[in-house]
Amino acid sequence: MVVGEMIYDTDVVVIGGGPGGYTAAIAAADLGQEVVLVESADMLGGVCLTRGCIPSKTLIHVVNIADSVRQSEYMGIVHEKIGFDPKALAAHIQSTVADLADGVARLVKNRDIERVQGHARFIEPHQVYVDGANTIVRFKHAVIATGSRISELPEELGADPDAGVWTSDQALMVPEIPTSLLVIGGGYIGLEIGQAYAGLGSRVTLVEFAPQILAGADKDLVQVVLRQCEKQFDAIHVDSRVTQITRKKDGFSVTIATEGGEITETFSRVLAATGRRPATSDLGLSVLGIDVDDKGLIPVDDQCRTVLPHVFAVGDVTAGPALAHKAVRQARVTADVIAGKKSAYDNVSVPAVLFTRPEIAWTGLTETQAKENRIPVTVGKFPLTALGRAKSAGRTQGFVKILSDPDSERILGMGIVGEHASELIAEGNLAIEMGACLEDLIVSIHPHPTFSEALMEAAEAARNESVHLIKKQT
Numbered sequence: 204m205v206v207g208e209m210i211y212d213t214d215v216v217v218i219g220g221g222p223g224g225y226t227a228a229i230a231a232a233d234l235g236q237e238v239v240l241v242e243s244a245d246m247l248g249g250v251c252l253t254r255g256c257i258p259s260k261t262l263i264h265v266v267n268i269a270d271s272v273r274q275s276e277y278m279g280i281v282h283e284k285i286g287f288d289p290k291a292l293a294a295h296i297q298s299t300v301a302d303l304a305d306g307v308a309r310l311v312k313n314r315d316i317e318r319v320q321g322h323a324r325f326i327e328p329h330q331v332y333v334d335g336a337n338t339i340v341r342f343k344h345a346v347i348a349t350g351s352r353i354s355e356l357p358e359e360l361g362a363d364p365d366a367g368v369w370t371s372d373q374a375l376m377v378p379e380i381p382t383s384l385l386v387i388g389g390g391y392i393g394l395e396i397g398q399a400y401a402g403l404g405s406r407v408t409l410v411e412f413a414p415q416i417l418a419g420a421d422k423d424l425v426q427v428v429l430r431q432c433e434k435q436f437d438a439i440h441v442d443s444r445v446t447q448i449t450r451k452k453d454g455f456s457v458t459i460a461t462e463g464g465e466i467t468e469t470f471s472r473v474l475a476a477t478g479r480r481p482a483t484s485d486l487g488l489s490v491l492g493i494d495v496d497d498k499g500l501i502p503v504d505d506q507c508r509t510v511l512p513h514v515f516a517v518g519d520v521t522a523g524p525a526l527a528h529k530a531v532r533q534a535r536v537t538a539d540v541i542a543g544k545k546s547a548y549d550n551v552s553v554p555a556v557l558f559t560r561p562e563i564a565w566t567g568l569t570e571t572q573a574k575e576n577r578i579p580v581t582v583g584k585f586p587l588t589a590l591g592r593a594k595s596a597g598r599t600q601g602f603v604k605i606l607s608d609p610d611s612e613r614i615l616g617m618g619i620v621g622e623h624a625s626e627l628i629a630e631g632n633l634a635i636e637m638g639a640c641l642e643d644l645i646v647s648i649h650p651h652p653t654f655s656e657a658l659m660e661a662a663e664a665a666r667n668e669s670v671h672l673i674k675k676q677t
């Protein structure tokens with residue numbers, strides 16, 4: 204023991220205070236465990252609350268309000284030119300984050316969870332040392348919930364932090380509204396932030412290495428968002444690669460290798476949204492004999508246990524979608540298992556939601572997966588143009604589709620693109636988890652006039668029985 208060192212003996216140490224970590228800590232405490240929660244940042248909430256889900260959705264919400272007003276003149280709304288005050292917007296985002304982080308801190312305190320601020324590393328199979336707090340925590344069980352961090356751009360592309368290339372962390376703080384913005388990466392983070400800045404008034408160009416933006420989503424869902432992006436963005440380069448970024452007095456000179464040859468353009472700002480990697484490299488895992496896979500992920504079983512029965516891992520450090528709700532579900536399972544309850548992370552489907560304009564959401568089997576794996580499916584599709592509520596809201600872009608088993612009519616998957624997709628997908632997810640069939644969605648009364656009726660209509664469409672669609676001749 205070093206002089207001045209603090210030692211805790213506890214049932215459970217949780218490393219990382221994001222949605223996975225704080226949920227595990229609170230749920231374990233509620234089940235009677237003594238818990239120490241170690242987080243290196245001063246705020247709780249992790250990437251999701253402080254640099255991810257919450258700031259991005261706050262920014263997108265504000266931009267969507269302005270867009271709705273701008274597009275409503277034909278409905279009789281009269282307005283002056285709409286603009287943004289970046290300082291007020293940034294302050295709104297920061298106060299939203301701070302309020303929620305305070306709320307999490309209160310919940311943690313309310314459970315008498317000991318909070319230690321610093322970087323935790325395993326030094327023994329039942330001990331971690333917390334750098335920055337000069338503290339040792341001796342534990343019976345550990346939960347690793349250290350999440351992910353931004354993958355660095357290669358140095359030649361200006362990875363040097365002083366080069367001033369934005370990551371999502373900087374972009375979400377809205378330090379300015381650049382005249383022009385190059386977004387590198389056509390995944391959901393690049394698209395969400397790119398569309399938000401286009402709505403703020405920046406001229407946006409997008410570069411994506413793959414042949415399609417939003418890889419992973421079905422092409423028909425992506426197509427609707429792509430059409431919207433083509434209206435909003437100056438240019439979209441797929442199958443393309445940024446080869447050089449040079450900082451200049453008036454911005455960034457960027458060379459892009461496209462299918463049609465090399466182009467060089469100057470942008471006021473560059474955002475690198477090129478991916479994240481699990482934060483597992485500096486945890487002392489070798490002390491435990493835990494090997495990470497080639498992506499840096501920690502292998503776990505269906506109870507979220509690592510190869511050591513007393514060490515668990517949840518969230519972005521484990522395989523599967525890097526999404527907050529997956530982390531939260533795994534955290535609950537882990538707390539149950541530690542408390543001796545029977546529990547397993549055996550969910551059939553994890554919904555994916557992209558807060559693009561319009562939103563995309565899917566759950567369960569996708570059409571792409573069905574085709575690749577030759578799984579026979581019946582697809583029922585209902586366009587929002589045929590939905591009364593969508594028409595009344597002026598939001599008719601998009602559709603709902605349901606994939607079901609051709610014999611049993613069991614619902615296998617759902618994809619939605621359009622207004623409120625992020626909310627509507629929960630019904631599809633419940634249907635899949637409950638083993639529901641088309642009949643269940645058809646006979647459950649969906650309130651009128653709402654967007655939820657599109658789910659019932661898509662189920663009817665699978666049987667060619669939707670009263671609001673032209674009947675297909677058989």
Ligand code: FAD
Binds near residue numbers: 244517
């Ligand atoms: P994290 O939230 O990453 O938390 C890990 C915590 O551990 C961090 O606070 C970190 O400081 C701490 N830590 C790391 N190492 C140590 C250590 N050695 N000692 C102590 N503390 C440590 N997901 C969604 O579901 N919906 C969305 O809309 C969404 N939008 C996103 C938008 C952006 C821009 C980004 C970047 C991500 C978004 N995500 C979204 C993903 C989501 O943020 C993550 O899936 C989620 O945060 C993972 O939770 P976690 O608990 O595993 O880890």
